[in-house]
Amino acid sequence: MKRILAIDIETYSDVDLIKCGAYAYADSPAFEVLLFAYKFDDEDTRTVDLAQGEELPEEVKAAVFDAAVVKTAFNANFERTCLSKYFGVRLSPDSWHCSAVQAALLALPRSLEDVGALLGLERQKLKEGRDLIRYFCIPCKPKKSNGDRTRNLPIHAPEKWELFKTYCIRDVDVEYAIRKKLKNFPVPEREMELYRLDQKINDRGVLVDKELVRQAVSADLLHKDIVTKRAYELTGMENPNSVAQMKEWLNEQGVEVESLAKKAVRELIQESEGEVQELLKLRLLMAKTSVKKYEAIERSVCSDGRVHGLLQFYGANRTGRWAGRLVQVQNLPQNHLPDLELARKLVKNGRFEEVELLYESIPNVLSELIRTAFIPKEDYRYLVADFSAIEARVLAWLSGELWRLDVFATHGKIYEASASAMFHVPMEEVTKGSPLRQKGKISELALGYGGAAGALISMGAMDMGIKEEELSSLVSTWRKANPHITQFWWEVDKAAIQAVTEKKRTQAGRIVFEYRSGILFVILPSGRKLSYVKPRMEMNQFDRRGLTYEGIGENKKWCRIETYGPKLVENIVQGTARDLLAEAMLRVDKAGYEIVMHCHDEIIAEVPEGEGSVEELCRIMAVPPVWADGLPLRADGYECSFYKKD
Template identity: 75%
Template sequence: MFLSLDIETYSDVDLTKCGVYAYADSPNFTILLLAYAFGDEETQIVDLACGEQLPREVLDALTDESVIKTAFNAMFERTCLSRYLGIHLSPAFWQCTAVQAAMLALPLSLEGVGEVLNIERKKLKEGGDLVRYFSIPCKPTQTNGGRKRNLPEHAPDKWALFKSYCVRDVDAEREIRQKLRNFPIPDLEMELYRLDQEINDRGILVDRDLVSCAVECDLRYTESATAQAYELTGLNNPNSVAQIKKWLSGRGVEVESLDKKAVKGLMPEVDGEVLEVLKLRLLMAKTSVKKYEAIERSVCSDGRVHGLLQFYGANRTGRWAGRLVQVQNLPQNHLPDLELARNLIKQSRFEDVELLFDSTPGVLSELIRTAFVPRLGTRFIVADFSAIEARVLAWLSGEKWRLNVFSSHGKIYEASASAMFGVPIEEIGKGSSLRQKGKIAELALGYGGSVGALTSMGALDMGLTEEELPSLVNQWRRANPHITKFWWDVDAAAIAAVCEKKETAVGRVGFSYKSGILFVTLPSGRKLPYIKPRMAINKFGREGLTYEGIGESKKWLRIETYGPKLVENIVQATSRDLLALAMLRLRSHGFAIVMHVHDEAVLEVSEGQSSVGEICKIMAEAPGWAAGLPLRADGYECGFYKKD
C-alpha cells in the first residue's frame, strides 16, 4: 500500500539557505496543509491551518511499516512531519520519487520532471507566488496593517488556490511514479537511500565558538584592509572593480579583469602602492566567511548541521552532491600548526594570528574544515580510498602495469613518468621535474584530455612550456595504450547500441538500448541512463553521440558525448558504487557515519573503540564484482575535521 503525500508549510527560516532541518527546527515552524492519497484513491486535503485534524488513518499509516510513504523529495515531508508530530519517522518506509527520477537522469525538481515527461497534471505555475505569500514572513506595511505573516483569512481566494496547488503536487507525483513504473529503484539503491537519510538525520556537530569568532575576525580584517585600501587609493569604494580599474589606469596599468588569476599575473609587473593595493585585493578576495555564515545559518538547536548531502545529486553518475555548506569543495589545510591557529581564533587573539601567520584570510580559509567536531567522548576517524579513479580506470581498461603499481608501491606519478620517459623509477624523486610532468599528466589526461586539459590543470604554472604540452599528451597515451583503446571501444559500443539497437559490451561494461534510453551497465549492475540518444554533428565537426539531459546551464537540452567522456562517467560512477558499499559495510559493523566527501568517509567513533586500521580494512574490501581491483584506504584520527 502506498500513501502519497505533499505538505505546505510555514517557517521564519529561509529553506533554500538553511535547509529543511533548520527550517523545521524553528519554533515558528508549522504545517499548513497536507494532501494525501492512499493507493489509487482520490487525493484528499487537510487544512491544518484552519483547524482541521489529521485523519486517524493517515496518522496510523505514517508509523505503519506495511505502508510505503512516497513523495517527491521525500526528505522534506518526512523531516517536517517528524518535527510536527514530535516523533522520528524512520526513512526505512519511505520512497522518494525525486530519486527515482534522478536515476533516469531526469531533472531534480517536480516541475522539471513533469515537463520532460509531459504529464497531464503538471505542477501549477501559480505555486511560487502562493508559497511566497503564505509560507514565508511578509514585510509589515501600512496597507497590510503591519502584520508579519499572511494567514488564510487575509486572502481566501488565494488560500483556496493554495489548497488546489497542494493537491496537484500529489497528483503530479503519482503520475510521475506511474510513468516510471518500469524503472523502479533497485533494492540496493533503496538501502543506500535509507543510509543517506540516516547520515543526514544524524548530522555533524559544529564548534559554534570557532564559527562565530571566525566571522568576527573576518569582519575586523575586512574593515582594516578596506581602510588601508582607502588610504592608499583615496577611492569612495576601494572594493569597486570599476573604481580600482580607473585608479590603476591613472597609474599606467590597464587591466581587463581583476579576478584572482589576473591580479596574480599582474603583481610581478608592478611595485609601490599599486602592488600594495593588489595584495590587499587578493587578501580580501581570499576570505571564506561565506562558508562560516552558511554553517551558522544551517546549525540546528542540537548544535549539529543536518542535510549536507543530497543522494543522487549528480544524476549523471549517481554521486552525492553537497548542499548548504558545500562540503564537497572545502579548502584544504596546509598550516604547519593548525591547532594553534584554531585556538588563537577561538580566543579572539586576531592580532596574534596576523603576527604569526602570513595571511589572516588564508588562516580562516584553512580552518573551515575544523568547524566540524566530534561529540564529547568520541573522535573522528577519517578514511578515504587512495587514487580510486585511477585504480578503477586501470582495472576497467586492463592497463596491467598500472594495476601492478597499485598492487605494490602505489607511486603512480613516479611510475607514470617512468613509463612516459623511459627513466628508471628509482631516478625519479619527489621534487624532480619528471615527477611533476607525470603528476600533471595523470591529473589531466585520463579521460581523453589534451593540451587544453593540461593548461587548465595548471601545467604552465608548474613551469612547463606550451611547446612541451603536445608531446606530453602523446607520451602519456603511448604509455597507456589500453586506456586509450578503452575510450574508443566504449565510444564504438555505445554508438552500436544506439544505432543497431543491440546489446554490446567492452570488458566489464555493458551497453543496451531500451524505451528510448541508452543504458550503460556498470560492473556493479547499476545502470547509467542517456535519454533519447541519437547521432549528430558535434563540436569536432564529425558525427557523434548526443542525448537529452541537464546541461551546465541547468536547463534540459541536447548534450554531446563521446568515448572518453562516457569513460569518465563510468569510472566516477563505479568509484561511487565502491564508496557506497563501503559505507554499508561500515554501518553493518556499527559505525556512525556523520559525513562523506568524494571518496572519503567521516566517522564519529567512541574513545577507546576501533582503530584507523580496522576502518581502512573494512573500506578496502573489494565486492565480488570488483575481483582484481587493488583497493586501498588510508585514514587518520582527529579531534576536529581536517585534511591529513
C-alpha cells in the same frame, strides 16, 4: 503488495529553506504544517486544512508510523523531516520512497515541475504555486496596507487559500503520475538501501564548534574593515570593492587590466611594485570568500548544535555521486598550516592580534580552519579514511592496463611509475620534486579521460614550469605508455554508438550498453545503470557525427549535450568509484561506525573514545565488492579531535 501513501505538505517557517536547508527550516519554533494532502494507492487525493483547525484522520496518522505502508513524496526528505517535527518524533526513512531519486536515477531533473513537463503529463504542477508559497509560507513585510502584520493567514485571502489547497492536491497528483510513468524503472533495492543510509547520515548531522564559527566571522569582518580602510587610504576610492573603480585607478597608474579575477590579479602582482602591488594584494584579501562557508554553517545549524542535510543522494545525475549542499563539504579548502591547532585556538579565543602577528594572511588562516569547525561530540573522536587514487585504480582495472594494476597492487607510486613508463627511465631515478615526477603527476591528473594540451594547462602544467611546446609531446607520450586506456576510450565510443544506432546490446570490456524506451543505459560492473536520455547522432563541435543526449547542462537548463568515448569513460569511472564508496559505507555502517559525513572518496565517522580504530576502518573500506574482482583497493586514514586533512 504494500499499501502506498502519497504525501505533499505546505508549511510555514521564518527560516529560509533554500539557504538553511529542511532541517533548520523545520527546527524553527515558528515552523508549522499548514496543509496535508494525501492519496492512498489509487484513491482520490484529499487535503487536510491543519492551519484552520482540521485534524489528520487516524488512518493517515497510523499509516505514517506503519513500517508496512510505503510513504512517498517528491523530495521525500522534506516531508519526512517536517513531519518528524510535527509529530515530535524522528520518523525512520526505512518505509519512505522518494520519486525525485527515482527520476534522478534516469538522469531526469530533480524538480517536480520540470519532470512533469519533460514526461508530458496530462496534469502539470500549478504555476501559481510560487506566488502562493511566497504569500502563505514565508514572513511578509509589515506595511500600513496589511495592518503591519508579519505573516499572511488564510483569513487574509480566502480565495488564494482555496487555490493553495488545489495546488497542494495537484502536487500529489503529479507525483503519482510520475511514479506511474516510471513504473517500469523502479529504484533497485541496493539503491534504496543506500538512500536509507544517506537519510540516516543526514538525520545524524555533524556537530559544529559554534564559538569558532562566531569568532571566525568576527575576525573576517574586522580584517575586511582594516583592508578596505587601507585600500581607501592608498587610493581615495569611494568603494575599494568596486571593480570599475579599481580598474580606473589602476589605469591612472599606467596599468591596463581586462580582468580582476584572482588568477589575473596574481599574475599582475608578479609584474607590479609599490602602491600598485600593495593594492592588488589588498584586492585578493578583499575578494577572499571563504568566510561564506562559516556563514552557511551559522545559518544551517540546528538547536542540537549540529548541521544536517549536508549531502544530497544522487545529486550528480550523470554519475550518481553525492552532491554537497548548504556548506558544500565536497569542496572545502585544504589545510596546510603546520600549527593548525594553535591557529584554531587563537581564532576561537578571539586573539586576532596574535593571529595577525603570527600569520601572513588572516583570510588564509580562516580558510584553512573551515574543516576544523566540524567536531565530534564529547568523549568521541573522528576516524577519517579515504580511498587512495581511486579513479586511477578504477580506470586501470576497467581498461586492463596491467602495468598500472601491478603498481597499485604493490608500492602504489603511480606518479613515479607513470614517469618511468613515459620516459623509459628506472623508477628510482624519478625522485620527489624532480621534473620527471612533475610531468608524470600532471599527466596522470589531466590525461586519463582524453585530455590534451588544454587539460594540462587547466591543471596547472605551466605553473609547474612545463613549457608550452612540451605539452603535445607529453600527451602523446602518456597515451603511448597507456595503450589499453586509450583503446578503451574508443571501444566505449564505438559500443555506445552501436547500441543507439542499431538498438542492440553491446559491450566494451566490463561495461554493457543497451538502448531501451528512448534511453541509453550504461551498465556498470556493480549492475547500476547510468542513463542518457533521448540519445541520437548529430554533427558535433568537431564537425563529425557524434553521440548527443538530453540532460541538465552547465547552465543548469535542460538541453542537448554532446559526448564521446573519453567523456563517457569519465562518467563510467566516476560512477564506479561512487559505487565502491557506497558499498564501503554500507559495510562501515554495519560494522557499527556512525558516519557523519563523506566527501568524494572519504568517510568521516564519529566514534567513542576507546572503540574502533583507523586500521579497522581502512581494512573494511579496502575489501573489494564481489563485482570488483581483481581491483586493488587501498584506504588510508587517521583520527582527529576536529575534522581536518591529514
